[in-house]
Amino acid sequence: MESIHEKAQVLIDALPYIRTFHGKTFVIKFGGGALDGGGEESLSFAQDLVLLQHIGIRPVVVHGGGPQISSLMGRLGMAFEFVNGIRVTGSDAMEVVEMVLTGRINREIVTMVHRHGGRAVGISGRDAGFLVGTRKVHDGRDLGHVGEIVSVNPEILDLLDRHRYIPIVAPVGVTSEGEALNINADEAAAVIAGALKAEKLIMMTNTRGVLDDKGELLGSLDREEILSLIGRGVIAGGMVPKMQGCLRALAEGVGKVHVIDGRIAHALLLEIFTPEGVGTEIVRGGGE
Structure with a gap:
């Protein structure tokens, strides 16, 4: 009987968050690596999305696919190169990028959501001039079809x-001329x-969140703290552009940013509906 009451209490504890976030938009970046093998991460992610949708939250998913792109290029005998963490994307590589991202991973996520009772539609930035x-160009070097976003047309998302x-x-x-671009998912x-x-x-x-110089998880950070950690080299490598993207989102009006470990089953629900969360939350500053 106690376990039944505990289950009921979990739902009651989540109620204030459900009220607060009803009708709000969450943008969720999901790494393509979690899809390999169709493991627990991808299963729980699809279930979490369906639950969010049914309680009135509006999720928008942006997915990656770097490991799958590299794997297919390797099987095709295509060499690939990274410059400062960015994949140099020639015309042949761009074909593979589109094949993997729009033709495989996108459809796999859509199918998972439908299997668990949700409704999803796969799109790319090409659709309706979305992205x-x-x-x-990096340090004067042409990176091929690597792109940066100039404008977003959210009309298709509203529809x-x-x-x-x-x-x-x-x-x-x-591009405005119709040329495909490989955009970093973050x-x-x-x-x-x-x-x-x-x-x-x-x-x-695929990390616990943002870590300090001792490898301990930092539960909450603001802009000044992030810039300090970058300056001291505590935040380094691929986490730097991720943090820069997070700060950009906050500057453009996003309420909060969360960096969480997608390897944890139901990480989305644990971060959103519990006071302690499972990762690092990033706010504008001054405890906002």
Whole structure:
């Protein structure tokens, strides 16, 4: 009997969060690596999305796919190169990027959501001019079809929301001339969240969150603390552009950003509906 009461208390404890977030938009970045093998991470992620949708939260998913792109390029005998963590994307590589992101991973996530009773539609930045960008140049070097977003047209997201579909976004953009662009998924999620003035941007990663110099999880950070950690080299490598994207999202009106461990079953629910959460929350500053 006690366990039944405990289950009821879990629901009661979640009620204030459900009230607060009803009707709000959450942009969630989901790493493509979690899909390999169709493991517990991808199963619980799909279940969490369906629950969020049914209680009135509006999730928008942006997914990655780097490991799958590298794997397919390797099987095809194609060499690949990274510059400062960015994949150099020639025309042939861009074909593989689109094949993997829009043709495989996007459809897998849509299918998982439908299997668990949700409604989802897969789109890319090409659809309805959703993500328009330009080619990115790094230190004077042409990176091929690597892009950065110039404008976001949320009309297609509004259309899907009115009909209660969860948008699953592949981070492929397009230039004004119609050329495909490979957009970093963290950047795409941050820019989309800012354009939508989302209540939350949730970055699901393969780490516990943001760690201090002793490897301990930092529960909450603001802009000044993040800049200090970057300056001291505590935040380094691939976490730096992720944090820059988080700060950009906050500056553009996102309520809060969360960096959580996507390897934890039901990490989304634990972060959103419990006071302690499971990762790092990032706020504008001054305890906002």
